[in-house]
Amino acid sequence: MKSIELLTKELLSLPSISRALLAEKLVESLEFDTDPTIQATWTAEAKKRRDAVRNGSVQTIEGEDALAQVRRLLA
Numbered sequence: 001m002k003s004i005e006l007l008t009k010e011l012l013s014l015p016s017i018s019r020a021l022l023a024e025k026l027v028e029s030l031e032f033d034t035d036p037t038i039q040a041t042w043t044a045e046a047k048k049r050r051d052a053v054r055n056g057s058v059q060t061i062e063g064e065d066a067l068a069q070v071r072r073l074l075a
Contacts, residue, residue: 011022052058
């Protein structure tokens with residue numbers, strides 16, 4: 001079995017998209033059972049927000065622009 005250090009070194013050499021997919025799978029493996037009501041509520045909210053973007057009722061902005069706005073508000 002490989003050591004954590006060796007495995008980490010190998011994984012960090014992967015392309016960023018592969019590392020992102022791996023990170024997602026690792027996080028999913030750590031998730032604990034959640035209350036079905038809470039999960040359903042968050043799923044419904046995510047779908048509502050997705051639909052609002054798709055139908056044009058909200059205007060999206062680039063991530064860097066959003067962070068700049070937040071930084072200005074916090075300054």
